[in-house]
Amino acid sequence: MNDATQVVAALRKFGAEATSIEAKRAETALPKSVLETLSSFSNTPGGGTIILGLDEGGNFTAVGVREPTKIMADFASWARDDMVPPLVPEIDFAEVDGQTLVIADIPELPRNQKPCYVKSRGLDRGAFIRVGDDDRRLTAEEVHQLVADRGQPTFDHEPVLEATIDDLDTAEVTRYTSRLRAGTNARIFADEADAVILRMTKVIARGSDGADHPTLAGLLALGRYPQQFFPQLDVTFVSYPTITGVRDAAGLRFLDNASIDGPIPVMVEEALRVVQRNMKKRALIVGAGRRDTWEYPPEALREAVVNALVHRDLTPGSRGTQVQIEMYPDRLRIMNPGGLFGAVDVEHLGDEGTSSARNGSLLKMLEDVQIPGEDRTVCENRGSGIRTMLAALREAGMSPPRFKDGTTSFEVTLPNHTLLDEETFTWLQLLGRDGLTDAQCVGLALMRHGETMTNARYRAATGIADSNRATKELQDLVARELIDQTGLKRGASYTLSNSATSVREGGKRPRPNRRRQILRLLEVHGELSKSEVSDLLDLTSKTAEHWLRTLKNEGHIESTAPGRGRRDNRYRLTPLGLQTPLFEDDEPTSSPTS
Structure with a gap:
């Protein structure tokens, strides 16, 4: 096949x-x-x-x-x-x-x-x-x-002619310029006046009228109230009582909703506070113990909200669309106008060295603007935000977010479940973890929760950086008949096999005992090639190869021509294989006939 x-x-x-x-x-x-x-x-x-x-x-x-x-x-x-x-x-x-x-x-x-x-x-x-x-x-x-998006957009540092310098927050401007004078680039800014620094960093720019005005980025980073000029450059939050977003049985439409205004640092702080007041805590299995954790890790939330606000599209046609946060019983969704920008795609989000900024001036400013009440700036601008989000979710035992890149929009969806809960942990034990890596167990747990796995999603969930290693581990699960593959090459996707899905607490693995089947075949036929085993048992070539290799490593079978090419290899029972009783670790199956 x-x-x-x-x-x-x-x-x-x-x-x-x-x-x-x-x-x-x-x-x-x-x-x-x-x-x-x-x-x-x-x-x-x-x-x-x-x-x-x-x-x-x-x-x-x-x-x-x-x-x-x-x-x-x-x-x-x-x-x-x-x-x-x-x-x-x-x-x-x-x-x-x-x-x-x-x-x-x-x-x-x-x-x-x-x-x-x-x-x-x-x-x-x-x-x-x-x-x-x-x-x-x-x-x-x-x-x-x-x-x-083919070039570097400049909408973020265009001067806003309706605004004046007085529309910037004086205290925040002072903190910003002081930080630059004392920071890594002090040699550039140490002896410059505030107005010069603001102009050099594109917080202000000269307009067509010859006067200085705050730029769009300057208002969003250091403004008193940017929504005075751009009412929709804000954040909306809604918590729905049902997974579809419709009213519940009691007619309740929203559990909570909020419209969040202000510059980006304030919107980040307020958005996190609003989301957290709608979250619960849950139990996470860690080894032999358990600990309580938030439904959504605060660090992952922070990165998702910051990315949505900083990387949103600021072209005139998109300024009427807010950043939207929607909470449902089973997920949290964060949406912003503007798809991914530059040499970045969904499959490689979070890969080291992969980063691109639509709003370069805004991002650079926010490296030196702190979130209210926190001793850190809004952005690091090191391309590490997605990796931080993924690491926080992994540490909390949660599945990675789903990223959806539309041409004019981008979505991040965080599923509301903990992978390693008690039920999943028990299921993995029943499934049999012999020879499986921790990453493979995480992948299986994800698929048990209804996820369709791809190479990119597997890497995001497990922290594996090497695409080839991810493919090898997924193909090993296919060979073990724990998952099924659909699609080719980059389009390959994986779901749980029927046998893995049907494992129940207190039951045995319903998978056929491939060891027993292959040993019986060799008893009947004497010698068989990999392709013959594959045809007789209706297995994929990968699965047949996996079990033949396993039996050979265990000493139950041997190659009839060890020095010849793999295509010519045939297999027969060893003396150990002839003497070993049939395995009893799986459900019995009928023996294939010749």
């Missing part, structure tokens, strides 16, 4: 395409809709995969392509010649149900090259993005946003 077969099986099982997979008939020629999908996958986080030769309307029946080499060449030509910028997808053949399919992997473009569009339709009508399983045309505002 190969990866393509598994993907097609998943499409048939769920009866619909995934966000990252598009199936198309292409028996004799490419359909024109391929161009729209090329654009949408190139503009969508994570990219996607196009499978040619499947009938979407016929439950993804494999109809194949008659001239796969020609279809492949045409596809590469369309991607190169009909798209702006030109695309270079990875294209390959695969065989499913005796039919040849063409599979193309379309990577996401770097942000400074978006949007990708169909050349013949132009930028305004030819740019698409993936929404669910459809290709949706980007709106004019979304196209404008992507084009604007």
Whole structure:
């Protein structure tokens, strides 16, 4: 069973395409809709995969392509010649149900090259993005946003002509300039007057009228009341009684709600206070003991709120949208206008050395502005905010946040559950932890709570930095039949297998005893190759390899030709294997016949 077969099986099982997979008939020629999908996958986080030769309307029946080499060449030509910028997808053949399919992997473009569009339709009508399983045309505002993000935005240090120097908080300005004079860059600022420092750091700037005015960043960092000029540059908070946000049975619409104004340092402090008054404490299992922890770690909350306020889009078209915080019984969601900026994508958020700032002047100012009541500044500007958030959640035994990058918006959702609660801890013990890493146990716990795992999400949840190591650990769980894989390469996702899902307290693992099955097969057949074991037991190649390696390491089987290549390896029982009683650690299963 190969990866393509598994993907097609998943499409048939769920009866619909995934966000990252598009199936198309292409028996004799490419359909024109391929161009729209090329654009949408190139503009969508994570990219996607196009499978040619499947009938979407016929439950993804494999109809194949008659001239796969020609279809492949045409596809590469369309991607190169009909798209702006030109695309270079990875294209390959695969065989499913005796039919040849063409599979193309379309990577996401770097942000400074978006949007990708169909050349013949132009930028305004030819740019698409993936929404669910459809290709949706980007709106004019979304196209404008992507084009604007190709360079460094300067909206944050534009002078606000309606404002004057008196609209800055005098005490905060004094603290700010004093900190700069005494800080790391004292050699630059030590002998400068306040007005000079404010101008050098873009807190104020000369307007078209020739006078000095606070900049937008200056008002947001050091202003007395920025909302006097920009009413919607604030934070709203709502706590809902139900997970859907509708009224509860008693007709209650909100448990709490607030509109938070002021400069960013004040909004951060007040937002954290409002969220915390709506939180509860819960128990966390730590080794043999337990400790109480907040539903959402304060450090993770702080970083999420700061990021939303500092990295929000400040273009004129987005100044009518607030930063929104929504609390539900099962999650906390923080939304801000403006998607990710620069050379950053959702998959690599939190990776060391990955950082980009839309509002560079604002971020730089907030390195030297303190949050009221705290002995630290609003921002470090070291690209460590997401890593701090992930580490705080891991320490609290919680799953990582979900990041959703829209073209004109960004969301962070924190699930309201603790991974290592008593029930999950018991489940892991019943599942069997022999040979599993701590990271694999965290991944399994996440999937038990309903998460769909990807390489990026696994790394975020476990703190593993190496993508290859994450893939290796996930593939090991697939081989152990604890999780199932759907999708290819970057589009691969993982969920709990049926056997892992059905483990119950007091029961045994319902997984078939693969040791017993393979030993019985070798008793019957004498010798078998890995592919023969895979076919006889209907296992993936990875699973068959895992159990053959396990039995070989245990000394129960041996290779018949140790010096030959892996493809030629065949396996037989050792004297120990012939003498060892059948294992009794799993539910008994019927023996396969020859």
